[in-house]
Amino acid sequence: xxxxxxxxxxxxxxxxxxxxxxxxxxxxxxxxxxxxxxxxxxxxxxxxxxxxxxxxxxxxxxxxxxxxxxxxxxxxxxxxxxxxxxxxxxxxxxxxxxxxxxxxxxxxxxxxxxxxxxxxxxxxxxxxxxxxxxxxxxxxxxxxxxxxxxxxxxxxxxxxxxxxxxxxxxxxxxxxxxxxxxxxxxxxxxxxxxxxxxxxxxxxxxxxxxxxxxxxxxxxxxxxxxxxxxxxxxxxxxxxxxxxxxxxxxxxxxxxxxxxxxxxxxxxxxxxxxxxxxxxxxxxxxxxxxxxxxxxxxxxxxxxxxxxxxxxxxxxxxxxxxxxxxxxxxxxxxxxxxxxxxxxxxxxxxxxxxxxxxxxxxxxxxxxxxxxxxxxxxxxxxxxxxxxxxxxxxxxxxxxxxxxxxxxxxxxxxxxxxxxxxxxxxxxxxxxxxxxxxxxxxxxxxxxxxxxx
RNA sequence: GGCGCUGUCGUCUAGAGGCCUAGGACAGGUCCCUUUCAAGGACCAUACACGGGUUCGAAUCCCGUCAGCGCCA
Numbered sequence: 001x002x003x004x005x006x007x008x009x010x011x012x013x014x015x016x017x018x019x020x021x022x023x024x025x026x027x028x029x030x031x032x033x034x035x036x037x038x039x040x041x042x043x044x045x046x047x048x049x050x051x052x053x054x055x056x057x058x059x060x061x062x063x064x065x066x067x068x069x070x071x072x073x074x075x076x077x078x079x080x081x082x083x084x085x086x087x088x089x090x091x092x093x094x095x096x097x098x099x100x101x102x103x104x105x106x107x108x109x110x111x112x113x114x115x116x117x118x119x120x121x122x123x124x125x126x127x128x129x130x131x132x133x134x135x136x137x138x139x140x141x142x143x144x145x146x147x148x149x150x151x152x153x154x155x156x157x158x159x160x161x162x163x164x165x166x167x168x169x170x171x172x173x174x175x176x177x178x179x180x181x182x183x184x185x186x187x188x189x190x191x192x193x194x195x196x197x198x199x200x201x202x203x204x205x206x207x208x209x210x211x212x213x214x215x216x217x218x219x220x221x222x223x224x225x226x227x228x229x230x231x232x233x234x235x236x237x238x239x240x241x242x243x244x245x246x247x248x249x250x251x252x253x254x255x256x257x258x259x260x261x262x263x264x265x266x267x268x269x270x271x272x273x274x275x276x277x278x279x280x281x282x283x284x285x286x287x288x289x290x291x292x293x294x295x296x297x298x299x300x301x302x303x304x305x306x307x308x309x310x311x312x313x314x315x316x317x318x319x320x321x322x323x324x325x326x327x328x329x330x331x332x333x334x335x336x337x338x339x340x341x342x343x344x345x346x347x348x349x350x351x352x353x354x355x356x357x358x359x360x361x362x363x364x365x366x367x368x369x370x371x372x373x374x375x376x377x378x379x380x381x382x383x384x385x386x387x388x389x390x391x392x393x394x395x396x397x398x399x400x401x402x403x404x405x406x407x408x409x410x411x412x413x414x415x416x417x418x419x420x421x422x423x424x425x426x427x428x429x430x431x432x433x434x435x436x437x438x439x440x441x442x443x444x445x446x447x448x449x450x451x452x453x
Numbered sequence: 454g455g456c457g458c459u460g461u462c463g464u465c466u467a468g469a470g471g472c473c474u475a476g477g478a479c480a481g482g483u484c485c486c487u488u489u490c491a492a493g494g495a496c497c498a499u500a501c502a503c504g505g506g507u508u509c510g511a512a513u514c515c516c517g518u519c520a521g522c523g524c525c526a
Contacts, residue, residue: 131458140455142526179457179524202459209521237465240478244466248477267466269459270522277465277479287492327491389488402488409489417490 004036005169008062008069009159011043012054015220016061018273019174019204019212022238026201027172028067029239029261039081039166040072044089045158061221064231065238066254071166083166088158095153098161098191099146107190108146115147117157117187124182129199129263131175136182144183156180160187168196172263175200175270176211199263202242203270218275228301228331229278233285237278241271251284283329294325301331308342316341319427323419340413341428344435348414348449356410357449361396365407366444368392370437373430380430382422411440 008024010016031038042058044050059075062068071081085091099115102108107118119141126134146157153161163171178200188195206216213219224234232254239257240250243266289297298321302309309317324337340346348357356362372388373380386401389408393401409421412433418424425433443449 134457136456138456174523175458176523200458203523205522211523240465242465247467250465250478271466272464274464274479280479283492327489329491386488400488405488415489419490421489 002034002036003169004031004034005039005167006031006036006172007039007041007163007166007168008067009041009043009162010058011046012050012058013214014051014054014057015214015222016058017212017214018219018221018238021061021065021221022204022241023172023174023201024062024067025065025235025238026243026261026266028069029258030170030172030199030263031070032258033261036169037070038068039083039168040069040086041162041166042073042087043155043159044087045152045155047089050089057222061225064221064225065235066231088162091158091162094165095158095161099153099157102146102187102190105190111143113149114145116143117146117190119143119183120186120189124185126178126181126185126198128178128181129170129197130266131178131200131268134178134181136179138182141182144186146187156183157187160184160191163196164188164191164193170197170199170263172199172201175203199266202267204241205270205272207272209272212273218273224278226332228305228334229282230285230289230297233282234278236285237281241273242267251281279329286325286329295321297331298325298334302335302338305331305335306338306342309338312342316427316429320419320424323423323427327419337418340415340418344439346414348410348440349416351416352410352414353449355416356407357444359407362407363441363444365392365396365404366411366437366441368395369404369408369411370434370441373434373437376430380426380433382426385422385425408437412436 006027008020008027010020010024028038030036040058040062042055044055055073056075059073063075071083072079072086074080079086102117103115108115109118110116119138121139121141124136124138126136128134144156145154147153162168181198181200185195204212206212206219218224221234225231235254236251236257239252239261243261245252245257245260246265295318312320320338320341321334324334328334328337369388369392372392373385376384376388378384389401389404393399393404396404398404405421406416408425409418410416412425412428428436440449
């Protein structure tokens with residue numbers, strides 16, 4: 001246990017920004033590493049955007065990443081912790097109290113309806129746990145508006161008041177706030193309170209090298225949930241942006257990361273977001289998942305994105321998932337690869353039309369395959385399927401069965417790529433394979449599988 | 454414009470004066486494996502921003518320049 005208290009203070013904008021998620025993650029990692037408290041505070045002062053949905057997005061994202069908080073709204077309409085309320089919109093009287101206190105010091109003055117704070121004109125040294133001692137020469141620092149003409153207190157002020165009222169000991173936040181920190185320190189000092197420790201972490205940059213904004217592709221955490229990424233993989237990737245476990249390791253269990261995470265090991269330079277690397281890490285987690293875990297993931301993901309998958313028989317669905325899983329690495333791909341088997345009215349891709357059904361011999365081969373599978377005695381197995389392919393190839397005087405195999409794949413799935421073919425056929429079963437071959441053959445015979453359509 | 458931060462392969466990083474003819478990973482390339490696609494294996498290419506110091510010795514320390522980013526106005 002320790003008396004460290006850190007916080008994540010997002011505003012409900014309708015999405016949980018990937019940079020915000022990373023800030024939350026680093027606060028969480030530090031709290032868990034030292035055994036302190038992690039506080040969630042919602043900075044919902046912008047009434048126009050302050051909706052329940054927007055707040056829920058934050059809770060959902062945090063939970064998805066597994067970042068549990070010790071104090072804050074519990075996400076179910078209640079509160080946990082003694083230092084609330086944890087919504088800024090409910091803290092008006094607290095701000096008013098501190099505003100009065102600040103006014104009593106004589107360090108403020110009215111100016112055109114706004115209340116301004118007299119900034120000290122002396123140098124300020126921010127002792128940052130990541131950036132080191134950063135000196136600001138404030139001789140020309142303008143005074144700070146702390147209450148607008150409309151009476152609303154400004155961000156810097158409420159942020160400071162909240163942090164001191166909530167007993168925050170370490171402020172871990174994006175480096176974009178480093179230059180503002182001297183203002184915050186001035187406010188703490190004016191209120192007669194010792195400022196917290198600061199740790200400014202590097203920013204996450206987009207492809208073009210500027211601060212990732214919500215307009216950038218993949219800037220919302222929800223994007224990865226929708227795309228069927230695994231939260232542990234996203235979390236692992238985010239840890240690697242500005243922090244490194246040291247020697248040649250990257251894919252690490254979160255417990256191991258918690259154990260090793262130190263603020264002093266944080267990088268100082270901004271990091272570009274690399275979607276390809278995240279995709280790779282996701283693949284690592286995808287393959288490492290236990291079967292039961294995968295089954296649970298697939299069930300949940302398909303329920304949301306492919307509700308019709310529920311009508312497949314359990315054995316068919318499980319079989320398909322098994323043969324598909326090894327070829328792909330996200331839920332989105334899983335859903336797309338399931339598509340050809342969710343209906344008997346499946347479509348044929350342009351590649352399949354072009355590569356497989358533009359060949360005049362295809363009709364003959366399809367007939368042969370259909371007859372071969374129809375005539376099969378007993379269960380359809382990998383070996384039986386292979387034999388049929390070989391025989392059809394021989395009958396057509398083809399030197400190798402490859403051509404037949406490719407055509408067969410296109411015929412039963414409509415696509416030129418897919419799961420390993422023989423295991424797929426076995427999963428589908430003889431009846432379905434024969435029916436699909438019949439359908440394709442008949443469409444082909446009536447000239448409906450050409451390139452044009 | 455002022456102030457601040459940063460600057461190692463395309464990207465994320467290891468590196469805290471000699472272990473560095475700079476290591477790993479992703480991405481890229483070649484090959485192997487493979488009756489598609491993945492996965493896997495082997496190999497290749499690519500970096501200490503630049504210029505000055507300090508030192509026997511610098512990616513590592515200091516200064517300057519340049520560049521990028523951020524904050525404020």
